[in-house]
Amino acid sequence: MTFETVIGLEVHAQLQTQSKMFCGCATEFGLPANTRTCPVCLGLPGALPVVNKHAVEMAVRTGLALNCTVRTTNQFARKNYFYPDLPKGYQVSQYDRPICEHGWLELQANGTSKKVRIRRAHLEEDAGKNIHADAGSLVDLNRAGTPLIEIVTEPDMRSADEVVSYLKSLRDVLMYIGVCDGNMEQGSLRCEPNLSLRPVGSDELGTKVELKNINSFKFVKDAIEYEIKRQTKVLSEGGTIIQETRLWDIERNQTAVMRSKEEAHDYRYFPDPDLVPLVISEEWIEELQATIQELPRDRHRRFLHDYGLPDYDAGVLTSSRALADYFEACVTLFAEPKLISNFLMSEFLRELHQAGTTVESSPVSPERLVGLLQLVHDHTISLKVAKEIFPELYAGDKSAAQLVEEKGLRQLSDEGELLSLIDAVIEQHPAQVAQYRGGKGTVIGFLVGQAMKRSGGKANPQKVNALFKTRLSP
């Protein structure tokens, strides 16, 4: 029997708010344990939560970007369980009235695209961290109360590749609208696939297994592929799949049972009586809708269409909102998209990378960059020169024109001067001249090179080439 894989995904994304979900503590990490805490996130007796409006805004924007319906009245609920990193003995989450529902996101796999339905996206608070030391276990609550959005899909994916593609699209969207930094290794984005198999052609869902401890795209793929093989083997041998949660073991490259269904918690969800229903007005939703810029895939499409860029360029430029914005700012000033694109993807990104900085904080404004490329376009300087002086343009605050003037880099285009250069070359290299006249056209490259050398790189190569041809024509 052949089986079809059915996968749904739960993704937890940490929202990039300044403060925590229900208190004013800063969401900073890597600080000494328990230094970003207060009575509320420590779960001290008597402390009460207050919803962080920014987290709500980010959740609504996420929902809108994922084509969800935003619930105008939604409710926080308590998820009750005991664990040392959970200071109140319950996590404030959402249950039957989540903030966002019924959305979709498109993925691209195996050359086709496909819509994955999103069942719901809800707000919740993160737990702290248990630290296991020799002397015993310690608890750090700096992370406790950090806002998360949990995004749950329908079981619409059929392969590891589809899951990876969905996850990448989702990450792009979240990063693009600025709600999550998308870092899987550091846990800002965590994914938990649930996976089942069924005979091809069947409509019923098989028994599903939940996978945890997956913190990179590679592990997503590895864990799912391992689990497909494992389940296929079990079913092919006439066995049954047990509903359970399995952990991905990085060392052994396999999944192992964490807990079975019998051990599953009864979380006893109920509406949190400390938090009144969260009401989101239609006006607020509209306001937030306006703040959602075009999403990466739409912008990618537009870049192909409007600027005639190759697919590769459009992909690179729309990989971050800042870079895409920068590009469009340049194009508005100077309608040479391909020239700009080439330069941004090479020199510009390289220089930023070396300086360890981001597009947002680039010292070179679109105006100054365009100034440089305009000089290339009107042949004042060559592209080579432009590339050479870019580090200086980057490091200082002079305009490209100033730099070119100061350094005397202006391209030599004056015909009289060029002809005297050319004549000197012809005189110095009689053998090559003879070869050219004898029909070996490629020698012209050598001659042009010599002329360029004599000019100190300043001669306009196209012009030199043309003048050589006229000069040496019979």
Place this chain on the structure above:
Amino acid sequence: MSLVKCTLKELQDRFTRGDVSAVEIVRAYFLRISVVESKVKAYITLNDKETLLSQAEALDHALSAWRKTEPMMAMPIAVKDNICTEGLPTTCGSRILGGFVPPYSATAVDALLAQQYFLIGKTNLDEFGMGSSTEYSAFGASRNPWNLSHVPGGSSGGSAAAVAADECVAALGTDTGGSIRQPAACCGVVGLKPTYGRVSRYGLIAFASSLDQIGPITKDVMDAALMLNVLAGHDARDSTSADKAVPDFTRVFKKKDVKKLKIGVPLEFFAEGLDEEVYDAVGEALAVLEDLGGTMEEVSLPHTGVAVATYYIVATAEASSNLARYDGVKYGFRAKESSDLLEMYRTTRQEGFGQEVKRRIMLGTYALSSGYYDAYYAKAQAVRTLIREDFDRVFQDVDLLVTPVMPTPAFQLGEKIEDPLQMYLSDLYTISASLAGVPAISLPCGFSRKGLPIGMQILGRPFEEDVVLRAARAYELATDWRKKRPRIR
């Protein structure tokens, strides 16, 4: 008159005029405490007398240059021990919070602190507010100042006893199903449960979040209004606190009658199970209110019969979750020598919580469990809505409701401790107002033949504490009950 006999209003006036110093106030109250506290056992923790005296000296000194006072300045007030007070242990009457000293104060306490009140001490209560007699306190029961072999009621029994015994001029209590009103009735003092949302719950250690309210326990109705003036108000730290304007609640006292007020008498509250003496006392109180110009009307709150059941599902469900944080990990009590995490949780909670708290945690856990949620918790919430609608409907017609506070006067120590159901029924008349979230006051309206106080309850529309207070004050001035004080022996 002895300082400790003063009402809050009288003490405020004397202090404002400079007739009495802050130091004299502290001395007088600590002297009183040294005489009666060993009998009444109202307090779990007393504040340090020397610290208070030095604060009082500094205050007197500061005021000697320019006597500018605030209403609560130097007022010796007790706070129920489930309300956080920075620097002073807050136990909830439980072993499980052993050693816990809050690093912050409740908003209600901050409001008093801002006017430089004196925190006399933390009063006894049934563990986490779960009980009606203070017998479920891990620190032993408090006594009724009117008769030391009787309970002071609960759960704010310590606060009510402290006020009745003149061990403070006023106290903060908390009310979840009657925990302010019932002990006030038992001890012959005034207890006000404000509308849910009127007073911030921030810093009130939760029993049942959707029901808990902080309120004053005082010697008379005037004092309750003075306290509410300071306690009421919106608090950004409590999402359930109401953003409503706070009037001066003493303003309505210009009227000394209840003319133009329609008073409803809900039949369900005068039915079977009501002690004859209580029935008569409340009946006479109704006659007084009628003499004062009120018009009486019989009304019906048809869902009263299921209020106790509803309450014990909603309140215990919330409690089961609210009390999950006491796990021995972060603060308070931790059982010794556990071999693993689960055992630590088990033994900590087993040894840390008392019998009644554990009973309610189990009830609440059950009500929320998958498979039972709809039959219990969801059903109880639906019934709660019906109870609220009963009140909405009745209040379209009448301005106030008058009922007994509890079915009997204070019972004897030990009388009901082995019978939780009987104990639960002593909240029969107070629970409905809690479920509906409406304001309610308890004030003395007579005495039993045995000399125990009897209370009546006046309920009003949400956020109409002023109307409730006006009727209560008019009644109080027309009668002499408040002038009778207990002789503690």
